[in-house]
Amino acid sequence: MSLHGVEAFRAVSAVMAGRVAPDSVVIADVGLERLRRALADGTASPLDVAVLVRHVLLGEERRRGGGPKPRLPAPAGLAACAAIAGLQVEDGQLRALPWLPGWANQVVHDPALVAAAAERVRFGSEDVGPSADPCMERLGRTRYRSVGQRAAIRSALLTPPGATTAIDLPTGEGKSLVFQAIDEVGFASDSPLAAAEGVTLVVVPTVALAYDHENACRETDGEPLAYVGGSDEECRAEIRARVGKENRGLVFAAPEAACRSLRPALIDAARAGRLKAIVVDEAHLVDAWGTGFRTDFQSLSGLRRELLEAAPHDRGPRTILLSATLTPETLDTLRVLFSNPGEFRLLSAGQVRPEPEYWTASPSTADERTARVVEALCRLPRPAILYVTEVAEAKAWGKRLLDLGFRRLATFHGQTPDALRKRTLDRWRDGDLDLVVATSAFGLGIDYPHVRTVVHACVPETFDRFYQEVGRGGRDGCASVSMVIPSHRDFEVARRLNQETVISVERGLTRWKAMFEHPDATHLGGMMFRLRLDVAPGHSTEDIDLVGEQSLQWNARVLTLLARVGILRLVGAQNGVAETARPEDQEEDHATGVFETVEILETGHLLEDVWRRRVEPVRQSIWAGRQRNLGLMLEHLRSRRCPTSLLVDLYGRTSLEPICTACGLCRSDASVKKPSVLRREPAPCWSAPILRGALGAMTSGGGDVVLTYRNSDNGLAARRRWANAFTSFWRGGLRALVLVGDPPDIFERAMEGLRKVPVFVAASNGAVPPRLPTGPRVVLVAPGRTVLLSSNAPGSATRLLIVPDNMQDMERPGEFALERFSGLVLDLDSFLARLH
Structure with a gap:
């Protein structure tokens, strides 16, 4: 049995006193379990253990809410490093000393206190979220994590063929x-037989994330889903065959692989009408990386166009763009690249995350900053990430912390070998690492929920980057701490990175002419051209050093800018042209040049x-957006505005719900604290599909169509016939169901059938819930409940009402509702007869 609370604390105390072996207890509390594992781990240093002890003591102090300070036995060898970790040894016992950093203004509590207690501050848990739609049971889910997740999944599954849904x-x-859900359940507008068939391509930014998703999604250990460079060619060939011929399942690939060696198989799947969707995970990177060192991110729009052209007109793959951080500028880029053909819609379920407690230090010298960061890392709870900007800084900090005595430590940056990256991520997920020193890519999309601390020993070049990295903490919905400790030099680095000049008209035109007029440029007919990207622009003083990468x-x-303006459209690799790969992409082996059609x-x-x-x-707009983004980061460091208001400015008031977090302003003045209210659920951004066949003809006149039942008809035959009727509903395209009261037993078998198709269900006290998709719906009214009937409403949304034959009139108590209803009323036999 797993221990928690006071019993878990006592068990760890017994372990530290040597009375109980570390491997003899199982602890549910994450912080206590991490300490227990470290005590059982022969690689943990005394400093590793001391920091975890402080974490546990602070968490227990917060849990108790007062009284004597909690203590733990002091094992031999720990006394020498107790002070550096903020511990005091007294009579063989350890207690946590309060940490009040000298650089922090108006310190009201130890910065580690709330995060160490891992107090739940957000609803994001399957245990307390809203009920899942019945079809989600196929994925083992009975609840969604949040109303936002429910709206996101419903919007994705409602996406029409060929259209794009961006999900924030x-x-x-x-x-x-x-x-x-797309892979297992299918899309709402597809026929039930085809809904769960086909291939879903998920484009991921890193190899680590591809493996992470593969581990979470594959049904058998032997089934490869991650199509990545460096993997066994036999596995890659198996994936290509499954995509191109068998047309089934999920496949995870970097944009380089999707646009090159996997492309022929994807086209075969699209041509057969079995490419269900192109999902771009971390879609903001199309803008952030696609115009920089990963140009294939922007080539995805051309690949999408190719696949749409190859597919049958009614079986075009949907495009789903997933991100937690979509600025207006990024959204503009995505809209340009992934709309036309096909409509583009946004489902914004974003809200300011309440988990982080923000702390910012004033700028200092490099030596002062080093001392401050070391002090923080010796006192803040685990697991923790230390973010820096430059690879050299990551290496230096890794060595510094190793020399200090940390052993449950790893360094992760752009030059980390793939094998070491995978091993680091595995150890991180398994709880064998307490601290990672990293550059920005670490943690991208990795769903490790229990990070308690994120420290920045740098100034991120945008507030967007900062918030993404802060978002690695508190993914379990529990409190975390964000701490930025800058030096004066960091501001120079941030400005340099931010001011990667948005190319001028003169230089942009020169580069465009160099590509368009290059001897390797190929005219493909009409206004289609295949252009070489890796060309030198000329010999001007500005460009003479800008060669190669x-x-x-x-x-x-330049190409992205021209696409955003509307001067050109990125089409993809036409006519089977081989594209190049750069060494760091590790996706393809044969390079003949970098081309874009x-x-x-x-x-x-x-x-x-x-x-x-x-x-x-447009160039000026992009420049202004980058400057605004850096300006918001600098405002955060000055601590003059609440981070919530800065984030609303960054992402837009209409797309982000301001929920209060903890910052220096509200710590010093509680009156400025914003209400911690949860966002109202956004409505799905697509309507339910139109009805097909006999059901569509029956409901085409507008107004309600009413089916009646008698609750006394509860035999097996009646249950079977109602199950057949519900099957007819879903075959005809009905995808929304409103339950007014608890469904009577006669519908038990029919309700079980909902697990097979994407049907969205909501409960109601009588009024139609607004958060289901607009469009046709079934309303099932339980005995003793009533709804208002609409007889004549041409052009209104179709409702198919299933009501007791003796349902009372909502407006005239004591009278039957159907006596005044002039619309179509059918019993079950008449309804089934009309369908055949």
């Missing part, structure tokens, strides 16, 4: 369930006047 859902609310990045930015939309694309008239305003 906070970190930790389960975006991966979206593509799992740097030049490629700038040329990719484009469709020219503006005949004056080579004229400077056209560039000044069309490109310059």
